[in-house]
Amino acid sequence: MVLRPFDESGVERDTQGVKRYVDLPDSVVAMLRASVDRDPDGEAVVEVDGSRLTYRQLWDAATRVAGGMREAGVVRGDRVAIRLGNGVDWVLGFLGTLMAGGVAVPVNTRFTDDEARYVIEDSGSRIVLAPGHPLPEAQPFVEDGLRREDLAAIFYTSGTTGFPKGAMTSHENFLTNVENARRVVGLPRVDPTLRNLISVPLFHVTGCNSQLLPTLQCGAAAVIMPTFEVGRFLRVIAEERIAIVTTVPAIFWLAISQEQFAGTDVSGVRYATYGGAPIAPDLVQAIKRSFPAARVGNGFGLSETSSISTFLPHEYADTHADSVGFPAPVVDLDLADVDPETGVGELLIRGAQVVQGYWNKPEAAAQTFTGGWLHSGDLARIDGDGFTYIVDRAKDxxxxxxxxxxxxxxxxxxxxxxxxxxxxxxxxxxxxxxxxxxxxxxxxxxxxxxxxxxxxxxxxxxxxxxxxxxxxxxxxxxxxxxxxxxxxxxxxxxxxxxxxxx
The missing domain is CATH 3.30.300.30 (ANL, C-terminal domain)
Structure with missing residues (x-):
C-alpha cells in the first residue's frame, strides 16, 4: 500500500492533470500583505548582529525600494539582479523587486566576475543591486494587478553545457512551494512565535523559497546569518530561541561535533530539517539525540521545482534514512526508462511548483520540460510503499x-x-x-x-x-x-x- 503522510485537502487537478492548491494568495506580495495586516508589530526579519524589522517596517521599507526601482526605470517584467549577501538588504531588494512588478534575479555571491556577468547579461537585468551601494528608495509603490502566473524570479542553476540556466519561477511556483513546505514539515498556518534560522544562502531556492517565504507567510521571524561560522551558528540558536533549523547534513555534523555544543541551549528547536546531500543513518540518530524536542526530516528538490518536491517525515527518518521520502501534496512522480532488474529510472516530476522553463534557452527547456513533466536528470527508484530513493546523478x-x-x-x-x-x-x-x-x-x-x-x-x-x-x-x-x-x-x-x- 502506498503511504500518503501529508495533508492533501484543497488540492485539485487542472485540465492538463496538474495538481494545484485551490486557495492561494494572488501573489507573493499579497501573501506578505496578509501577514502585515495580521500582526504589523511582530518581528519579521532579523539580521544577526545587525538590524531588525517588524512586519510594518518590512512592508514600508520594501515599498520605498520598489518606488526607487520605478524611479530608476524598472517597469513590469523588468529583471533586477540581486548580487547582495545574506541580510536585510537582500530581503528588501527581493521584495521590492516584486512590489515594483519586476523579476528578481538572485546572483550567487560566490561567482567570479565573469560568471556573475553572464547571469546579469543573459537575464537582461535593468539594474543590479550590488554590495557597497545603497538600495534605491523613493515614494512607496506597489504594482497593482499581480497574478499568480506572472514571472517573479529567475534562479540560475549550473548547467552541463558550462553555462548556467535560469529557472523561470512564477508567483504561483513560489506560493505552491510555501504551502508544500508548510504541509510536509508540519508547520502551523500562522505562528508568530516561530523563529527560523537561515544560515544557507538566500540566492539558493532552499534559503529563499523554503525558508524565507514560508516564514513570512506564517507571520514568524526570519533570523538571517550574513555568513556562516559554526560558533556563531550555535550562539544564535540559543540567543534567538530558534525553532527551525534547516541546513545540509555536513553543517549538522559540524555543529554537533563542537565542544561548545554540549553547553548550547537547543531546547527551543522544534524542527531540524536537512537536505541537499546524502545523509548517514548514524547522523540522523545523532541529530535526533542532539535536538530532542525537534521533528527531523529530509527534503529533496531542484531549482526547477522551486525547491521541495519530496520530504521524508520524522516518523520514517530512522528507518528510511537513505530515502528522500514522499511527494508533496501537489506533486506527481514517475520514472522514465526504467531498468527492469533494478527498478531504477530517471525521475520525472509534475506539479504546480515546477517552473515555467529556462530563460533564453528554449532548446534546453524543450529537453527538460517534456509532455507536462520535468525530466530531473536524477536516477531514482520508488518502492511499493511510495518511498523515493535517489540512487545516482545522470548528469555527472x-x-x-x-x-x-x-x-x-x-x-x-x-x-x-x-x-x-x-x-x-x-x-x-x-x-x-x-x-x-x-x-x-x-x-x-x-x-x-x-x-x-x-x-x-x-x-x-x-x-x-x-x-x-x-x-x-x-x-x-x-x-x-x-x-x-x-x-x-x-x-x-x-x-x-x-x-x-x-
Missing part, C-alpha cells in the same frame, strides 16, 4: 556539501589552463562534505606543469567551491569508451588521490 554532478558542481562546467574552465592537454573532473568521497572536487590532468607533452599555477588559474575562472581540492597528474591518456567519452567510473575507482590540496 558532484554534490559538495549541498553545493551542486557540474563536471563539464569545471572541465570547460580547466581545459583552458596553461599546459593542460586533457582534463576530467569527478567527485572524491569525503566524510564531512559528501564529495569534493577532483581533477585528473594530462599535461601537454613536454609542458612544465605546475599544480599551484593550475589551481591559481582555476580560481580566476570558477567559484571557490568548484575549484578542485584533489589533482592527479598523469602521463597516460584518459580512459575512454569507443565513442570517445571519458570513462568516469574508471577514474573514480582507479585514482589514488592522496591528501586534499586546500
Amino acid at each position: 554532478m558532484i554534490n559538495r556539501g549541498g553545493e551542486n558542481v557540474y563536471c563539464v562546467e569545471v572541465e570547460n574552465a580547466l581545459a583552458a589552463a596553461p599546459g593542460v592537454f586533457e582534463v576530467a573532473v569527478v567527485g572524491v568521497p569525503d566524510e564531512m562534505m559528501g564529495e569534493k572536487v577532483g581533477a585528473v590532468v594530462v599535461p601537454q607533452p613536454g609542458a612544465d606543469f605546475d599544480v599551484a599555477q593550475f589551481l591559481a588559474f582555476a580560481r580566476t575562472r570558477l567559484a571557490d567551491y568548484k575549484v578542485p581540492q584533489y589533482v592527479d597528474v598523469r602521463s597516460a591518456a584518459l580512459p575512454r569508451n569507443p565513442g570517445g567519452k571519458v570513462l568516469k567510473p574508471a577514474l573514480r575507482k582507479g585514482t589514488e588521490w592522496g591528501s586534499p590540496l586546500r
